[in-house]
Amino acid sequence: MKKWIGGAAALLGLLTISEMGSAAYFYRRTMKRSNAKKERTVKMAGTDWNQYMPLIQERKAYMLAQPHEDVYQETRDGLRLHATYFPGPDKSRIVICFHGYTSEGMSDYIGLSDYYMKKGYGMLLPDARAHGKSEGTYIGFGCLDRYDALGWINWVIEKCGPQVQILLHGNSMGGATVLMTSSLEELPEQVKGIVSDCAFTSPKEVFTHVLHSMYHLPAFPMIQISDxxxxxxxxxGLDECNAAREVQKAKVPILLIHGGADTFVPESMCEKIYENCAVPSTRLIISGAAHAESYYKDMEAYEKALDTFIGGIVR
Structure with a gap:
């Protein structure tokens, strides 16, 4: 009996060490800037971007031909963050665009720049903490980035004046960021609306989905250890801030967009967020669109939804 108990204890110890090692490996690959790779994210998301490259390159050339500059702000925890600022014609309407996981500000909004710039909007394209030219070791997954977003909102108001009308537009992790920002008590009145494309609810829930669907692994205890x-x-904490909970306290209208064929962030997360919105909200599901592909898959439907949404909130 003593031998059996000793053997069982040894086995349990080995399993515990193994789980802790697996969790530490998962954590380093996911949460640390140095190990989170864009190529791996693109592969997991499964979107074929090559088919859109001619359009993206054409719009990038137009975008970079417009006046722009590098700007910076310091976060409440002492990080220096970078953004690219396109002032627009009159500084009265600005969209602040928040990119996805392992991307950067000047990557995710090349396509949409055509829509916003030709309608007279200025654009601010921040690099999230631990991304691009911004400082930081650990990725914020919206939970920390919402306070950075507030900093950029205040930067725009100071730069453009109190009359400025601001839209927040985010995709994937950026979508979660703008939704988590929606409930902040300090949210200025200049923010008129939020557009969220393919947002997840929380880091915990999206990691659990990825472990189950892509790695065929149980989330317990890996998620708890990582937390x-x-x-x-x-x-x-990985569920400290959840977009579906935050929109229950949202202060401005929300447009939710999601791809019907998104396997990276499931459409069910969009449904959950939509059901919890405490403010007027609109939902657009683009059939056949993979993760972050909705704009390119059906540009007409996407821009029509933006026209309708923005037309009701921005003068």
Whole structure:
């Protein structure tokens, strides 16, 4: 009996060590800037971007021909963040665009720049903390980035004046960021609306989905261990901020967009967010669109939804 108990204890110890090692590996690959790779994210998302490259390159050339500059702000926890600022014709209408996981400001909104710039909007394209030219070691997954977003909102108001009308537009992690920003008590009145494309609800829920659907692994105890590590290293829990909970306290109208064929962030997360919105909200599901592909898959439907939504909130 003693031998059996000793063997069982040894086996349990080995399993515990193995789980902790797996969780630490998963955490490093996912949460640390140095190990989170764009190529891996694109592969997991499964979107074929090559088919859109001619259009993207054409719009990028037009976009970069417009006046723009690099700008910076410092976060409440002392990081220096970078953004690219396109002032627009009169500084009265600005859209702040928040990119997805492992991307950067000047990557995700090349296509949509054509829509916003030709309608007279200025654009501010921040690099999220631990991305692009912004400082940071640990990725914020919206939970920390919502406060950085507030900083950029205040930067725009100071730059353009109190009369400025601001839209927030985010995709994937950026979509989660703008939804999590929607409930902040300090949200200025200049923010008129939020557009969220393919947002997840929380880091915990999207990681659980990825572990189940792509790696065929159980989430327990890997997520719980990663949660403890992240609280210690990055200062927030993986379900501390959840977009579906935050929109219950939202202060401005919301447009939710999602791809019907998104396997990376499932459409069910969009449904959950929509059901919890405490403000007027609109939902657009683009049939056949993979992750972050909705604009390119059906540009007409996407821009029509933007026209309708923005037309009711921005003068």
């Amino acid at each position: 403890r590590i992240n609280k210690k290293k990055a200062g927030y």
